[in-house]
Amino acid sequence: MPELRKDPIMGRWVIVASERETRPTDFKFPTDPTNEDLSKCPFCPGNEQQTPHEILAYHQPGRHPNTKGWWVRVVPNKYPALRIESDPARRGEGMYDCMGGFGAHEVIVETPEHNILWGDMEEKSLRDVIWAYRDRVLELKKDPRIRYVLIFKNHGRAAGATMSHPHSQLIALPMVPIRVSQEMAGAKAYYDYKERCVFCDIAREEIAAAKRLIGQNQHFIAVEPYASRFPFETWIVPVQHSCHFEAINEKEADSLAALLKQSLKKLSSQLHNPPFNMTIHSTPISEHGSPHYHWHIEIMPKLTHVAGFESGSGFYINPTPPETAAQLLNRH
Numbered sequence: 119m120p121e122l123r124k125d126p127i128m129g130r131w132v133i134v135a136s137e138r139e140t141r142p143t144d145f146k147f148p149t150d151p152t153n154e155d156l157s158k159c160p161f162c163p164g165n166e167q168q169t170p171h172e173i174l175a176y177h178q179p180g181r182h183p184n185t186k187g188w189w190v191r192v193v194p195n196k197y198p199a200l201r202i203e204s205d206p207a208r209r210g211e212g213m214y215d216c217m218g219g220f221g222a223h224e225v226i227v228e229t230p231e232h233n234i235l236w237g238d239m240e241e242k243s244l245r246d247v248i249w250a251y252r253d254r255v256l257e258l259k260k261d262p263r264i265r266y267v268l269i270f271k272n273h274g275r276a277a278g279a280t281m282s283h284p285h286s287q288l289i290a291l292p293m294v295p296i297r298v299s300q301e302m303a304g305a306k307a308y309y310d311y312k313e314r315c316v317f318c319d320i321a322r323e324e325i326a327a328a329k330r331l332i333g334q335n336q337h338f339i340a341v342e343p344y345a346s347r348f349p350f351e352t353w354i355v356p357v358q359h360s361c362h363f364e365a366i367n368e369k370e371a372d373s374l375a376a377l378l379k380q381s382l383k384k385l386s387s388q389l390h391n392p393p394f395n396m397t398i399h400s401t402p403i404s405e406h407g408s409p410h411y412h413w414h415i416e417i418m419p420k421l422t423h424v425a426g427f428e429s430g431s432g433f434y435i436n437p438t439p440p441e442t443a444a445q446l447l448n449r450h
C-alpha cells in the first residue's frame with residue numbers, strides 16, 4: 119500500500135508508492151504513435167474493460183456503463199499513487215511523521231479520439247473536460263478527510279505521460295501541497311500589505327500593459343508570467359476574483375475552453391507540439407472563501423531541463439524572456 123511521509127526540514131509530504139513500480143510502461147522507450155496498436159490502448163472506445171470501472175461518463179442516451187458511446191470518461195488509476203481505502207491516521211517512526219497513503223487517483227479520458235491535441239479539439243469537447251473536472255472535485259470534496267484536489271495533465275513522454283491517448287489526472291490529498299501553501303502564503307502577505315488580491319492585480323496589470331498577454335476574453339486572460347520559471351510558461355487567470363475552480367459556471371467554462379484551445383494552439387504551432395505539464399491551483403476545499411487567493415491554470419512546456427543549480431537553489435534560469443515568448447506566440 120502507498121504511504122505518505124513528511125520531510126521534517128521542509129514540511130513537505132512525499133508519496134511513497136512502491137506499487138507503481140509494476141506499471142508496464144515504466145522504463146520503456148517511447149514508441150512511434152503512428153505505429154501504435156489501438157486495440158491495446160485502454161482509453162480507446164471498445165477497450166473499456168481494460169480499465170477499472172468508470173466513475174463518471176458523459177455519453178449517449180441508453181448506453182450501458184463501461185461500453186462505447188462516451189465522449190468523456192473518468193476511471194480510477196489502475197496504478198494509483200494513493201488509495202481511498204487507506205487509513206489516513208498519522209503515526210510516528212522515531213522522529214519522523216508518516217500516514218497511510220489515503221487519497222484518490224483518477225484518470226480523465228478526455229476524448230474517444232486517440233491522436234487529437236487540445237488545440238485541435240472542438241471547444242465543446244474541451245468544455246466537457248472542464249466540466250468533468252468540476253464534477254469530480256464537487257464529489258470528492260464531500261469526503262471531510264480530503265483537503266485538496268490537484269488536477270493535472272502530462273502531455274508527451276518528456277512531461278511524464280505514459281499513455282499517448284489524451285487524458286489528464288486528479289489526485290485528492292489529505293493535506294494541502296506545499297507549492298500551493300507557498301503561493302497562498304505569498305498572496306496573503308501581499309493582501310495584508312495592500313488589501314488587494316495579487317492575482318486580481320496581475321490580471322489588471324497584464325491587460326493594461328498587453329506585452330505579455332497572449333489571449334483574453336470576457337472571463338479569463340492567458341499570459342506569460344512576468345517572472346516565468348520556464349520558457350513559454352503560460353498562466354490562465356480569471357479576470358474577476360474567484361477562489362475555487364469548482365465554482366465555475368457554464369458561461370465561464372465555455373470561455374475557459376475557448377482560451378485553453380487558443381493558448382494550446384499557439385504553443386503547439388510555434389513550438390511544434392511541445393511536451394507540457396498543466397496544473398490547476400485552487401483554494402483548499404476546507405476554506406470556503408479567500409479574499410487573497412485566486413484559482414488559476416499553469417501550463418509549463420518542457421523545453422529545458424531542471425539541473426543542479428535549479429534543484430539545489432530553488433532558482434530557475436529562463437533563457438526566453440516572457441515578453442519575447444508573448445511576441446512569438448502572438449504571431450499569425
